[in-house]
Amino acid sequence: MLLDDGRFDEWIHLFDENARYSITTRENLAQKNPIGILSCDDARMLRDRVAALRDANIYEPHHYNHLNSIPVLVDEALDQQWRTNFLVHRIMERGETMLFASGYYLDTFTSGTPSLQFLSRKVVLDSSAIDTLLVIPL
Amino acid sequence: MLLDDGRFDEWIHLFDENARYSITTRENLAQKNPIGILSCDDARMLRDRVAALRDANIYEPHHYNHLNSIPVLVDEALDQQWRTNFLVHRIMERGETMLFASGYYLDTFTSGTPSLQFLSRKVVLDSSAIDTLLVIPL
Amino acid sequence: MLLDDGRFDEWIHLFDENARYSITTRENLAQKNPIGILSCDDARMLRDRVAALRDANIYEPHHYNHLNSIPVLVDEALDQQWRTNFLVHRIMERGETMLFASGYYLDTFTSGTPSLQFLSRKVVLDSSAIDTLLVIPL
Numbered sequence: 001m002l003l004d005d006g007r008f009d010e011w012i013h014l015f016d017e018n019a020r021y022s023i024t025t026r027e028n029l030a031q032k033n034p035i036g037i038l039s040c041d042d043a044r045m046l047r048d049r050v051a052a053l054r055d056a057n058i059y060e061p062h063h064y065n066h067l068n069s070i071p072v073l074v075d076e077a078l079d080q081q082w083r084t085n086f087l088v089h090r091i092m093e094r095g096e097t098m099l100f101a102s103g104y105y106l107d108t109f110t111s112g113t114p115s116l117q118f119l120s121r122k123v124v125l126d127s128s129a130i131d132t133l134l135v136i137p138l
Numbered sequence: 139m140l141l142d143d144g145r146f147d148e149w150i151h152l153f154d155e156n157a158r159y160s161i162t163t164r165e166n167l168a169q170k171n172p173i174g175i176l177s178c179d180d181a182r183m184l185r186d187r188v189a190a191l192r193d194a195n196i197y198e199p200h201h202y203n204h205l206n207s208i209p210v211l212v213d214e215a216l217d218q219q220w221r222t223n224f225l226v227h228r229i230m231e232r233g234e235t236m237l238f239a240s241g242y243y244l245d246t247f248t249s250g251t252p253s254l255q256f257l258s259r260k261v262v263l264d265s266s267a268i269d270t271l272l273v274i275p276l
Numbered sequence: 277m278l279l280d281d282g283r284f285d286e287w288i289h290l291f292d293e294n295a296r297y298s299i300t301t302r303e304n305l306a307q308k309n310p311i312g313i314l315s316c317d318d319a320r321m322l323r324d325r326v327a328a329l330r331d332a333n334i335y336e337p338h339h340y341n342h343l344n345s346i347p348v349l350v351d352e353a354l355d356q357q358w359r360t361n362f363l364v365h366r367i368m369e370r371g372e373t374m375l376f377a378s379g380y381y382l383d384t385f386t387s388g389t390p391s392l393q394f395l396s397r398k399v400v401l402d403s404s405a406i407d408t409l410l411v412i413p414l
Contacts, residue, residue: 001210001221001242026339063164065240065264067207067223069344072277083277085343087365089225089240095267097240102341102365102373104277126341129371139348139359139380201302203378203402205345205361227363227378233405235378 003136004064008050011137015043015118016110023123023138025130026103037130050137061093064100064136071107071114079108079119088138101138102126141274142202146188149275153181153256154248161261161276163268164241175268188275199231202238202274209245209252217246217257226276239276240264279412280340284326287413291319291394292386299399299414301406302379313406326413337369340376340412347383347390355384355395364414377414378402 002011015021024036040046067087075081083104090100103125110117123138140149153159162174178184205225213219221242228238241263248255261276278287291297300312316322343363351357359380366376379401386393399414 001212001223004223004242063264065223065225065242067205067225067343069342070208070346074277085277085280085341087225087341087343087363089237089264091240091264095265097237097265099237099365099373099375102367104280104341126339126365126367127371127373139350139361142361142380201402203361203363203380205343205363208346225363227375227402229378229402233403235375235403237375 001066003138004066006063006136008054008137012043012047012050014116015046015121017043019043019046019118020120020122021046021118021137022121023125025125025128027128029124037125046137053136062090065089065091065097068105074106080112082107082109082114086138101130139204141276142204144201144274146192146275150181150185150188152254153184153259155181157181157184157256158258158260159184159256159275160259161263163263163266165266167262175263184275191274200228203227203229203235206243212244218250220245220247220252224276239268277342279414280342282339282412284330284413288319288323288326290392291322291397293319295319295322295394296396296398297322297394297413298397299401301401301404303404305400313401322413329412338366341365341367341373344381350382356388358383358385358390362414377406 002014019042021040022036023038028036038049040049065088069085071082071084073080074083083106085104086102087099088101089097091097103123106122106124107114108119109115110119140146140152157180159178160174161176166174176187178187203226207223209220209222211218212221221244223242224240225237226239227235229235241261244260244262245252246257247253248257278284278290295318297316298312299314304312314325316325341364345361347358347360349356350359359382361380362378363375364377365373367373379399382398382400383390384395385391386395
């Protein structure tokens with residue numbers, strides 16, 4: 001919801017200083033291909049990414065609508081990894097709305113259970129045919 | 139789900155007698171424009187609105203599918219205000235399905251936490267390009 | 277999520293041996309028409325169905341994205357029946373994504389409340405205009 005509102009600074013505060021954030025695709029993951037679409041090793045890299053986004057700011061105004069399912073614990077061994085399916089719709093300034101991305105999050109949290117501080121978030125996109133201009137983080 | 143089933147009387151019973159119900163857009167809200175798409179000051183106005191809908195009843199048969207995210211507490215000060223993202227798809231009689239509206243609810247409840255009685259529900263639409271014939275409440 | 281990943285054997289293990297699984301439409305249900313799209317009387321029939329699917333395996337590769345709402349208790353008398361709205365998007369191999377089905381689940385569980393073992397799952401589709409080639413279970 002913070003991303004939907006363009007409140008990027010608050011969104012970054014959801015991440016631990018050492019948190020990893022990455023975006024990849026189902027296909028890359030299945031092929032154990034380490035090269036994803038985006039990879040930030042810690043919150044500092046994520047802040048740089050968001051600052052660049054704000055400075056560039058040349059894109060047509062739009063915002064997102066994130067709809068998430070209930071998180072499900074998928075791996076107790078792996079730092080309590082949780083999975084959440086998502087749909088992201090994009091709404092352009094003139095009102096056209098389209099499905100922008102679908103997929104799932106794989107998350108770990110500092111407290112072990114879903115809470116306000118991410119230790120890692122991996123965004124796994126369903127489709128490899130994603131608009132490469134991933135303007136706003138997912 | 140009550141709206142999806144056309145069970146409007148039961149839906150109205152989810153609202154306290156003094157509950158406010160309104161529909162506005164992100165744009166209106168950002169501009170602090172008080173004029174929204176619909177505003178009912180209490181449950182009586184909402185009942186009138188739904189009765190008018192049932193009497194008019196001239197529209198092509200259709201129903202909705204509401205998909206809501208988990209409610210998140212967004213303002214502890216403001217009577218415990220909760221936010222829930224939604225997608226509403228509309229299914230016409232012959233089966234065509236389309237995204238009809240997306241946005242979020244801002245809700246307060248008589249008990250403070252999400253429960254069966256609304257003290258207020260504000261529907262904030264993502265897009266201003268909404269079909270003005272908002273036949274069924276959102 | 278198991279269906280989204282094609283992990284059908286694990287999905288079947290979510291069902292009690294005596295569990296019923298059926299797919300019908302809102303229209304059939306409203307007309308109390310017992311003939312649905314699919315009906316499995318127990319887990320054995322469901323396994324057969326999934327095995328046939330795997331052997332046939334002639335369809336264009338694709339996968340699903342299920343997005344479910346929070347389950348709501350709709351009937352306390354009826355073995356504690358729970359309802360969950362869903363949207364299923366289908367992602368083809370080349371990346372095109374489309375809304376494939378919307379509707380709701382009516383579920384009962386061996387423990388009475390939402391948990392890992394279904395006693396019954398009825399899939400109620402919003403639209404009767406569903407692709408009859410329901411390759412993957414919903």
